[in-house]
Amino acid sequence: MRGATSPDNAHPSPRPSPERERGPAPHLARPGEGARRALQRILLLGILLLLSLRAGAGTLDRAGVERFFPPPLVVGERDDALPVWPILKQEAGSYEVFAYAFESIDLAPIPGFAGTPPNLLVALAPDGSFREVKVLSHHEPVFLEGLGSEPLFAFVEQYAGLSARRAIRVGRANARASGAPPQGVVDGISMATASTRVINESILNAALAVARRRLGFGAAANLGLKVEARTDAFEPLPFADLLARGYAKRFVVTNGQAEAAFRGTGVEGRAEGPADVPLTDLVFAYLNVPTIGRNLLGEARFAALTRELGPGDHAVLVVSAGPLNPLGEDFVMGSIPDRIAIQQEGLVVNARDMAIERRGGGMAGLPEGPWTILRIAAQAGFDPSRHWSLSEKIVRERGQILVERVARDFAADYALPESLFVREKPEAGPSWTDSWTARGWELGAIAAALGLLVPVLSRQRGLVADQRRFGAFRLAFLAFTLLFIGWYAQAQLSIVTLVGLVRAALGGGGLNFLLYDPPSLLLWAFVLASLVAWGRGTFCGWLCPFGALQELAAWPARRLGLRQVAVPPALDRALRLVKYAVLAAILGAAALASPLADSLAEIEPFKTAITLFFVRSWPFVAYAAGLILLNLFVYKAFCRYLCPLGAALALGGRLRLLDWIPRRSECGSPCQLCKVRCRYGAITPSGRIDYPECFQCMECVTIIHDPGQCVPQVVARKRGRTIAPRPVAAE
Template identity: 80%
Template sequence: MGLLALLWVPLLWIPLLWVLPAAAGSLDRAGLEKLFPAPLVVGEKDEAAPVWPILKQEAGSYEVFAYAFESIDLAPIPGFGGTPPDLLIALAPDGSFRDVRVIAHHEPVFLEGLGEAPLFAFVEQYVGLSARRAIRVGRPNARAGGAAPQAVVDGVSMATASTRVINESILAASLAVARRKLGFGAAAQVGLKVEAKPDLFEPLSYRQLLERDYVKRFTVTNAEAEAAFKGTSVEGSSEGPPEAVLSDLVIAYLNAPSIGRNLLGEVRHAALMRELGPGDHAVMVVSAGPLNPLGDDFVLGSVPDRLSIQQEGLTINARDMAIERRGAGMEGLPSGPWTILRIGSQAGFDPGAPWILTEKIVRERGQILVERIAQEISAPYALPAALFTRETPDAGPSWIESWRARGVELGLIAASLGLLVPVLARQRGLVSDQRRFTPFRLAFLAFTLLFIGWYAQAQLSVLTLVGLVRAAAATHDLSFLLYDPPSLLLWGFVLATLVIWGRGTFCGWLCPFGALQELAAWAAGPLRIRQITVPPRLDRGLRLVKYAVLAGILGAAALASPLADSLSEAEPFKTAITLSFVRSSPFVLYAAGLIVLNLFVYKGFCRYLCPLGAGLALAGHLRILDWIPRRAECGSPCQLCKVRCRYGAIAPSGAVDYAECFQCMDCVTIIHDPRQCVPQVVARKRGRRLTPRPVAAE
């Protein structure tokens, strides 16, 4: 048992690993400069947070193009492999994603099988989306099916848990940066929906709109502009008297009917709302002064260089709607240059909260080498909350969406477990009738393979144990388990039944690959393939191999070695179940070879190689019941159950080795069947009745 003692060594390291520091990001300035080459410039790393400003030159000065950071520094959420994925995220000042790239990960389904291409394609979907919106992972091709592109990214088949963890990592890290750098990110804002009440209308004149502050008029004099440029090289270059108006802007939020319908008229306002679409907003800016806020080279449909909208420190992306300029509005409204700015729903703009319009005033100096200096002057704007409806979804923790999305699968799996327990517990019920029990077992195994395995992707794996060890070493966080609800449900059931019955409930009933082997052997029955009898001494030695494999995998995981992923490939579960044999040839040949081996050495993989089975067998020593009934005659003189046991789990003495029992119930059926149980057959002939008794395991 020295090998079994060795197995516990990596497990004993887990408490120590839990107090070690978590991993940090790997990129430095040189690495970022390769990813953001000239003309972009990597600024100085923030002293308070692991965030790098990426700068670009604009109007003679450097402006922030994006904030770059690694998700593992800000949101180290463990993936399915137990360690957090590390993603490079570039967040623009308006909260949109300029870039998202995978730096490192240990997601098993993407390391082999599917390969990394689907993962890279998955994260590319975030570019252009906004961190101001609650983004969820849909089913594959969800956006092509009509889902709102700003709220949904397409999932990846056979990688549901991994993509949900990556999505949460991206959003959590981005909101952490947004709170520090962009002035937004409170949890209540994500997914907030604020809309103007469509039926709330009151006829108002232009003067009344101004008096109620529904329309805001904002003026900047030469003196105020001069004060803004004080201390710069263009100070004193203003033209005209100080009290003269340089800029005179009228600002109005058009979605509210009492504002938009009065300014534009009913017909034009209705047309505007149709063009906007649900969730979008329109802001009118009209100039009444000598300074054109749009600039002489302004192009219709573009983002104005000199106008911007900000809220809570965040610059909101607002683009000109390029609509008909003639006949702009009501009497009293200035007739100068104007625009209607469109704010998309993905920007997370809240029209019911205060916001500001910022105008950029640009001055030039020099004739040959022109130097341009820009200063911004802002005008506040706020509307009464009574004009709007507010809806803040209570999404709950991020993993809740995983449970909601898989409710049907969870219900069916829970129902199947509820059916299985009484069947196994009531030994004198279905189990004792071989004619009915055999079809039931085959049907349940088919359900395990087809639904639990291939459809629900709930094949339990040693990778979960690897994830636990890595989480102890890297993140000290087990929340990654919550992103795969069907597997977590099965884990809970398996751990409970380990204490009652041992490992056999999972290995004999709920393991999809085990079910595949058993069904393959049943289907090959007509071929009359002769089973190979493994000599007892060799059999005992081979059974220890699975413990050595488990020790190697967990030891490598504890040492943070990538060898753990390679050794985990001893399991064919990913190939045969998770990826449905859609994988490179070596892996497919290995999995198929194990199924063929099963035809000659029944469940040879499960008995000799399976690291998960080894872990369950060890945990099965906590079992409180010796639940398989025995008789005094079992083992001496009767050897029927031992001979019939295809797993070799019954000793010559008649005792059951529960660490090797797969709970197929064949021996239970025999002992309760007076036509098969030899002692009962003999006793009936002699006119006696026998009662089975439990016998302690060897």
């Protein structure tokens, strides 16, 4: 029934065979239409070809490991329980373990800047020190596009000789040459701060996993236990009671205690006050327990913190009330603090500042000095129900020309009642199931919204036919899409997912990464189903948060009479081809394993406007804001001309089964009302629907069902007759 739907029988019907389709003589194709269709077919075939390819990658086998550890070293048998290769060395007639070699991606697959985890070969000695670290693979744009990989190779070489028992942070470039402690700092790389931090966390978290199981230290007995704070454990308590119960801990080091620790080092006698006056005065607490976190942070901040923490992650608050700033004067948000560390059972736990909003105060009684919330990743193996400690490093200097730093560590113990936690042996199963359980209510809300949307759009003589009520429904649904699906659930679909699919297809990887974002996967499933049924418009017109943001921004401008620019038809047709070229460039770069794909994907403003709430560097913010401003004058210009995801969906929409938009034979000749009203330019002068450009706003459907708006019905009623619909040739 393609192009032959009568308004009196407006339900979608399957596409007919060419032998059965009849109608007036076909119209001549518009200029450029042939080129656009050819380009679309080529791109669609190219995408299907890319996704059909497979290239084996896998992890290192024995021969691969032996290339890194040649004779006289011997590579032993790979561990069945842990992906570790023992590296053996002959000593006094017998073989001793020289190191345990493993790939970081097997133990700590932390996504890098490009969304793909780096993979490093790590050799850990039996005493917990690093024998060697080598880069096996990475997709960090700053190294692939700009600096080259050599600085990264030199960066990981610094780990040789360092110990996994101690915290290791990434300092500034030449940090160790400037006097930083050689055991706790590796030199950073200018312009690659984010990438080197990911590399550092990958190395440390993977090494700690091996240390706990193979080196005899750390919480080996607790491996496999799932320890979570009880969500029902809430009791409103003042700050004094939190301290009294030990839920919040005060950690004080006086001038006298510091002097005693530095005695005999040549830096004693530096105290600036009486011996009993605090030099450092900290309050710290584990925040995941609601009785602690909700009381200290307040309802809103605790809820925000809970949303931001990943499954299995932990948060620790540290606030200073003393004269010594534990974060250091040059502290950078999002980094690992220099002077404070969390330790548990002989290991320093990798804890990073969460870089969250720092304005506003906490509960009454909480100090107002410098503070941080430290995130401990699930991979670190931290058990909050067991004893742990917070340590602070106090540093003094001596010498004027060759400055020497002398440090002393002070620690305070922390322990919470086991009744505040749920400890259980996790069932054998994939780790992504935790994400689905944690976000169950979000999935329910989105599923309910989708369940409401389908009958509204499919029953075209229902709500859609009532212009006033349907207009209110559309605005409300777009607000839900922006506020809940986009800003709250962070389920903005993106071309980045297709880039990941291409990389997985060509790299032989799995698609498990999709399972860790349940709301987005639910939307992808619905969008693919609606794509086959109705075409591109369901997502682009109803479920895209950035599209909703544009439409909501344009609504008051339209009410205020802001005049829009009419794009000339020839230019409009040419501009619509641009998004297909952008799509081809992005997927082509991904297929070639080029990091340029990630840079090109920034043409989408989704990350800036939706994921990061416009909290980003000014060029990205200016670009996203500029597109919203352009939308006020050229309606949804980005969606129509630039969006690579829209181009991919338009190509997939060629598989559409239904021609669901009703048309009359009078549409286009003589009536042009729907074409004039369509702000997307998805109705041709002939009256046909250009489905790849249709955003399913349903305005033309409302018009054709309204006897007061549909011109053929108005004319027929005045002449006292009814309209006999005739088929219209399909687009």
